[in-house]
Amino acid sequence: MHELSVVTSIVKIVQQEVDKIKGKSVLELYLEIGKLSGVEMSSFYFVWPQCINGNILSNTKLFVEEPEGKARCAECETEFYIEKSFDSCPNCKSPFKEIIAGRELKIKKIIIK
Numbered sequence: 805m806h807e808l809s810v811v812t813s814i815v816k817i818v819q820q821e822v823d824k825i826k827g828k829s830v831l832e833l834y835l836e837i838g839k840l841s842g843v844e845m846s847s848f849y850f851v852w853p854q855c856i857n858g859n860i861l862s863n864t865k866l867f868v869e870e871p872e873g874k875a876r877c878a879e880c881e882t883e884f885y886i887e888k889s890f891d892s893c894p895n896c897k898s899p900f901k902e903i904i905a906g907r908e909l910k911i912k913k914i915i916i917k
């Protein structure tokens with residue numbers, strides 16, 4: 805499962821950050837997971853408790869932002885929201901576009917005690 809490796813690497817990165825400043829625990833964790841990132845949020849929340857059990861994140865408050873997918877048409881430069889990366893422009897129907905938001909998969913902020 806893709807989400808399992810995503811969560812595993814998040815835990816690893818956070819652990820490294822905590823070690824760097826010799827922190828004790830993580831109070832809050834802010835993530836950004838775009839709607840086009842390929843992460844299935846129901847699976848994410850399913851594997852999350854298993855992956856944080858007994859480690860540095862076991863008592864952490866989790867905040868997840870899920871930015872909408874957004875694209876700019878390569879033909880007419882219309883900006884539009886997309887649900888799938890193959891959606892075409894609502895103005896001119898062109899399939900050619902640049903994805904400008906929604907692919908985020910990152911740790912925004914870690915609050916360490």
Ligand SMILES: [Zn+2]
Nearest residue numbers: 877880893896
């Ligand atoms: Zn267009």
